Amino acid sequence: MSEFDLIERFFKRGAASTPRLAAPEAPDPVALGIGDDCALLQPAPGMQLAVSTDMLVESRHFFADADPAALGHKALAVNLSDLAACGAEPLACTLALALPPERARDEAWLGALAGGLLTLADAHCCPLVGGDTTAGPLTLCITVFGQVPAGQALRRDGAQVGDDLWVSGTLGDARLALGALRGEFALPPEALAAARLRLERPTPRLALGTALRGIAHSAIDISDGLAGDVGHILKASRVGAAITAATAFDLIAARAYLTGTEGQFDSKHLLPFILTGGDDYELAFTAPPAARAAVQAAAQRAATPVTRIGRIEAEAGLRMINAQGHSTPLAARAFDHFAD
């Protein structure tokens, strides 16, 4: 199979089979899809275009034997999560794919990869409009395009002293699954299954991101770990923050399955996963206390749980407050691909 066949066969769809979010009378935002030198997009009038790109490399971001459908899902999900953090709605995506020759010949594997990617793309009306394939070590680079009303994008630099600090969903499960898969520790089967789903099939919080437009002062995708990514908000906004330890500890979803593991997964072991584990495609955001009801209403509209875990303060840095009210500084370290 040639690289041209590969794109046409596995990644190109007929226009009729691509779901659309917009009302039927609205013009299709994709004026030209796969098959020319460029794709052509037409954002709605008054919209800014939001753009993000992420690259996933075998052995670095996923295991060589990763389920290809999950890999296709995750490669797009991590990019959609960046759109969510800006409050943008998806328009389209492109995929550049380097494949070892044996993968390029493996039609079942390619079909599953494309299926995982396109199923998530369909769910968020984010058609694949262009691509590039080449021989090389297995690498996926997706670029996503979204739109957001001009001036309404959620940014990192808008946090204000007195804001509540919120996070969506659950945290730490991806790191928990990774540890179990690496053999660092054993997990009960239910706990591994729950955690692994979060590692391999992350849910981009797009509905929450758009619902928070006009409510949140700042937002970020916390894929590099809560502490490090909240640190980016603090730095960009020139503020500090205090996180309440008890609320943070409640954020790990698999915790419900870890009772009876006799202290192996108590807060001392799990808090680092929550704070710096990474690979959690959730949003951290700040909003004024007066907007608490509005935040909860937005979360409900988006069918996405949110938790208030702390507040923005004038004093620089990130702190953890324990049950006794003692404050411990947290190193605002994000996951760094060159640090380990």
Place this chain on the structure above:
Amino acid sequence: MSEFDLIERFFKRGAASTPRLAAPEAPDPVALGIGDDCALLQPAPGMQLAVSTDMLVESRHFFADADPAALGHKALAVNLSDLAACGAEPLACTLALALPPERARDEAWLGALAGGLLTLADAHCCPLVGGDTTAGPLTLCITVFGQVPAGQALRRDGAQVGDDLWVSGTLGDARLALGALRGEFALPPEALAAARLRLERPTPRLALGTALRGIAHSAIDISDGLAGDVGHILKASRVGAAITAATAFDLIAARAYLTGTEGQFDSKHLLPFILTGGDDYELAFTAPPAARAAVQAAAQRAATPVTRIGRIEAEAGLRMINAQGHSTPLAARAFDHFAD
């Protein structure tokens, strides 16, 4: 150096140092650059957004010891060439970069890579607005964004029977340089220097692409080889074409330096380089004979030579016509990364 430092230090510029094409009173098309979850772009009203992505892999697209400044230049140039083929003007680009740890520590190499990329970006007012870096085998994935008035993009599917077939610049030199660098044959030093410049520092034909809007019926970037890429126009437009051998042979720039090589580089040896060599970032386009003066005027405005090499015919397929008027079918094979 962390991945965050790496982007900030080598690839991020102050707003003041980024040249802009638009008139000073026009709004900056980049509303938000590097440093948030997404970049925000604002295409001008009435414009469609043109998008293309290309991935370059070490040992596949460039040698491990490639000059990093040339590599940075080429990684962006091959993407800009896709914008040129659509008649789009550049707005911005993103870079996803996988780096082996030793490269991530090599500040001179990183500085040269960024310098090569950003110098070309400046020349075409195409600021880098976002990126991703990770550890991995050396891989560059650039996505470019351009704008083109709605409905005016040059496409592959507009060629009409009777159109002239044109190409810009020169062809075959990149393959000639590659052959010499691989040790397939020896070249006189001047010929190697001329050919190598075309291989390592290709010139995207952006000015020609925009000048051809409203004149050309179809266009394509012929980076995978003239025969294969013209084949894409023929297939999309459901037509055929005949190329005149003598004009095609004149297209190789290094030919001027190959006199006295005693038949080693005669037309029999060089024509395949011109027809299927690849890595030539030129445009092939079609336009009606009535537009010949307009094509030449556009080429002059763009300071880019163009050559009329054949014509579009109703009979399917691609043919070469020799000096005696004999027609030989050409296999319309483009360079395929999985075929060798």
